[in-house]
Amino acid sequence: MHDEPSLRETTAKATGGSPSxxxxxxxxxxxxxxxxHHHAEHALEANALVASATSASAMAYGLRLSSxxxxxxxAGAVLGWLIDYVFSTSPWGLITCLCIGFIAGxxxxxxxxxxxxxKQSDRT
Numbered sequence: 689m690h691d692e693p694s695l696r697e698t699t700a701k702a703t704g705g706s707p708s709x710x711x712x713x714x715x716x717x718x719x720x721x722x723x724x725h726h727h728a729e730h731a732l733e734a735n736a737l738v739a740s741a742t743s744a745s746a747m748a749y750g751l752r753l754s755s756x757x758x759x760x761x762x763a764g765a766v767l768g769w770l771i772d773y774v775f776s777t778s779p780w781g782l783i784t785c786l787c788i789g790f791i792a793g794x795x796x797x798x799x800x801x802x803x804x805x806x807k808q809s810d811r812t
């Protein structure tokens with residue numbers, strides 16, 4: 689057959705017995721896979737941080753909306769109860785002020801929602 693050495697044997701002899709090209713390729717593939725895995729882990733951590741920050745921001749916004757609505761209704765109920773207590777008009781003061789508190793709560797919701805909408809000039 690052939691008495692000539694293969695390319696791998698020639699390369700190994702020429703480089704003083706250093707690892708073959710195949711071994712170098714395997715190590716390089718391993719290093720690339722490790723780098724990809726490391727990058728994927730960091731991407732997952734970053735996505736988790738963004739998701740938690742977004743979730744916290746949405747929860748804060750929801751609490752702000754609910755407090756604006758419920759606060760006005762509770763204030764109307766307390767004011768109506770005080771009016772009924774002072775003027776002995778039970779239950780009309782409570783009913784009237786609860787209705788006014790509900791309407792005020794609705795307007796508070798609209799005000800808070802409109803504060804967070806981008807203005808027409810910001811979109812263009």
